[in-house]
Amino acid sequence: MSAAHKNDNQLLLGIDLGTSRTAIMTSRGTREMVRSVVGYPKDLIGVKLLGKPYAVGQEALDKHSYLDLRYPLGEGVLKELSDRDLDVARHLIDYVLQLAQPEDGDEIAGVIGIPARASAADKTLLLNMAQEVMDTALVVSEPFMVAYGLDILLNAIVIDIGAGTIDIAALKGMMPGPEDQITLHKAGDYLDGKLKAELQEAYPDIQLTNLIASHIKEQHSFVGDSPAGIINVNFRADGRPVVYSVQDQIRNVCESIVPDIIENVTALLRTFDPSVQDAVLQNIILAGGGSLIHGLDEMIADQLAEYGDTRVVKVADANFAAAEGAIKLAMDLPPMYWNQLGEMIGAPE
């Protein structure tokens, strides 16, 4: 059997399993994103309304009024280990796999990007779950996937600002070990809560939820000078529409993550050989949904200027950067070599 023929029924997957959203790309060109949430009807009425046992992703969010929403990757790793929680993760993974449109007889091999801090137990659990739907699976840390997708594997630092965590990784030409990665727990979700609190303090009459605050953040986020000047937003107060300006609260909240980032980037910088630290400063990569904060790349570069000339690059597509790296790795390297890269299941010939 020729190698080309053998590849016909091989379906390769690159998956980025995140707290707030999961992205998947395949060797057949599929590129899909789903919110990492599963919704279960609260009662029999909900079952009737939904017409199925559960809904995944945007559908679950749209119907949240009568569903119990569960986030299987709260904080980026499997939160609790009860059977119910495992089922939630399983339902998400099943759904993501269906997006890949596998055909009968496909041999499925997936590279799964997971948060840098995932424990050994989390990895094993995820691999066991992946084994139910794939022939071969490899778990790799998410910041490494981002770097691999950009072909930057040496003398670089990746800052991945997600919902649950900010993961910072030093790239030294090999798989980053625990000492090369730092996880900060004040990330996107934290900013949502902080923005809600600051807006509520400034305008006590308005009705706010974390979801509303998150939406305002995603629409208008910036650090430094407001690119839009005064930012007016519509709220509801006592049921009536009101308009308030929010630029001061947004700036304050978005800038609150910068000191932590600088402190930890410089800590990782010091772990490189002094002879390459200049090169590392030229290779700082900003990824994850938080990389969309306007002006953040410049602010980080400015604050690192005392260490040397710094260049901070934002990934082109914050939603797919890690999945792109994962599918690239899967396609570059036949699954038979994956065991050299990290923990995997399946024993491909």
Ligand SMILES: Nc1ncnc2c1ncn2[C@@H]1O[C@H](COP(=O)(O)OP(=O)(O)OP(=O)(O)O)[C@@H](O)[C@H]1O
């Ligand atoms: N334009 C924006 N400005 C600021 N933050 C944004 C913007 N767009 C998305 N975000 C935030 O980015 C976060 C989601 O990023 P991402 O999809 O990288 O996270 P994740 O991979 O699901 O989480 P994690 O990596 O922690 O598991 C959310 O907190 C979201 O509100």
Ligand SMILES: [Mg+2]
């Ligand atoms: Mg992420």
